[in-house]
Amino acid sequence: MSKHVKEMGVLKEHLGKHQLKFTRQRELILDAFLKQEHITAEEMYHQLARKDPHLGLATIYRTLNLFCEAGLAQARHFGTQTQYDNISHKGHHDHLICTGCGKIVEFENCDIERLQEEVASRNGFTIHTHRLELYGLCSPCRR
Amino acid sequence: MSKHVKEMGVLKEHLGKHQLKFTRQRELILDAFLKQEHITAEEMYHQLARKDPHLGLATIYRTLNLFCEAGLAQARHFGTQTQYDNISHKGHHDHLICTGCGKIVEFENCDIERLQEEVASRNGFTIHTHRLELYGLCSPCRR
DNA sequence: TCTTTTATTGAGACGGTTTATCAATTTCAA
DNA sequence: TTGAAATTGATAAACCGTCTCAATAAAAGA
Structure with a gap:
């Protein structure tokens, strides 16, 4: 069961x-x-x-x-x-990844998702899933 | 030289x-x-x-x-x-990828980029680069 | 310049992660 | 229940990236 x-x-x-x-x-x-x-x-x-x-x-x-x-x-x-x-855990989440220490912060942003849909439909696509990863430095690593 | x-x-x-x-x-x-x-x-x-x-x-x-x-x-x-x-190369582009036929469409969207910056700074990050991929079906493959 | 010190190089060995191989086993449709 | 076809587990192999080390090259000193 x-x-x-x-x-x-x-x-x-x-x-x-x-x-x-x-x-x-x-x-x-x-x-x-x-x-x-x-x-x-x-x-x-x-x-x-x-x-x-x-x-x-x-x-x-x-x-x-x-x-x-x-x-x-x-x-x-x-x-x-x-x-x-x-995928099904929290719906979908995107990642902020620190290239200094490897820390990963998860986030969700409806506005970005909406714009993605817009881009897709403008190109005739239907989105099933996506991947968004932002790479950079967190504040401790930036010093 | x-x-x-x-x-x-x-x-x-x-x-x-x-x-x-x-x-x-x-x-x-x-x-x-x-x-x-x-x-x-x-x-x-x-x-x-x-x-x-x-x-x-x-x-x-x-x-x-x-x-x-x-x-x-x-x-x-x-x-x-x-x-x-x-790092010094600026022309970044994102991808729309058709999971049916493998077609890849490149796009750029300033609004999305701006929102990414917003999310990053809200979390104390400074973005150096990112990766955005939208997976779905193009219109020929949807039928 | 010549000498000395120190970092760098190239070639291959190595280690960790993921995939391929294959005989034995399990699934599932008939 | 049977048999074709997919799956499994164990392990070998492939793959990527780093490490090792003797030989070499670069900088600094005399």
């Missing part, structure tokens, strides 16, 4: 469309993923090791990438690792 | 401050770098292979990182690689 009915449905629909199969591992990983705001494959590997010690790291990577294709996750490369963001 | 007098001066000042040396390789790499808007170490390696076949990849990496410390460049993790952005 999962709590993530809606997202499970999104996943199943994606699987059905692409002749992929619904497996115990995919269900387990999705449940764990949806509890996070963002996570790396390595973190999830250790986190799930207790529930299923035989779950392979490769499966985690494959599954998180599958979630990206299904529109449930979004990959973000930071430093040497890849962060997988949970 | 280099055309990049100002940036060469910035580099030399940084070198002087840190007891580092001005070398033929650093001059060569800076000249090549300033002609680009952004470039990866690998790309630069191949590009410079003609001028100096013995220039090592490690030197390119070291030098591009040096430029970041000197404030001439900024590293950005894009996909699996690191892009080095030319």
Whole structure:
């Protein structure tokens, strides 16, 4: 009895469309993923090791990438690792990233989103998702 | 006789401050770098292979990182690689990406940029660069 | 200039992250 | 229940970027 009915449905629909199969591992990983705001494959590997010690790291990577294709996750490369963001967690959030210390501040701005829609429709596009990252220095790093 | 007098001066000042040396390789790499808007170490390696076949990849990496410390460049993790952005290059553009056919439309929007600055300063950040990508379907793909 | 000191270079080894391989297993439609 | 097809886990391999180190080049001193 999962709590993530809606997202499970999104996943199943994606699987059905692409002749992929619904497996115990995919269900387990999705449940764990949806509890996070963002996570790396390595973190999830250790986190799930207790529930299923035989779950392979490769499966985690494959599954998180599958979630990206299904529109449930979004990959973000930071430093040497890849962060997988949970799209449905807080709706969508954008990032302010300090290139000095690596600090990440999340934000949401309706006006920007509205302007994005405007740009898109002016070009005949319908937006499904977006990525906005602002890189700079936070005040401590600026000195 | 280099055309990049100002940036060469910035580099030399940084070198002087840190007891580092001005070398033929650093001059060569800076000249090549300033002609680009952004470039990866690998790309630069191949590009410079003609001028100096013995220039090592490690030197390119070291030098591009040096430029970041000197404030001439900024590293950005894009996909699996690191892009080095030319700070002094102003023509920034954002992307509309069709997930159906892969078409990419470039755009620029001053209002969005202004709002980004607002968000940043509200959080005490100074933006150096940003990345905005809108994913969706173009009108041919929507049908 | 010549000498001395110190930083830099190039080549390859190395380490961490992610993907590819493949036999065994599981899913699911018939 | 059966069988085709997808998935898994373990590990090898690929990939990117950094580190190591002997040889070299740049700056500073005499």
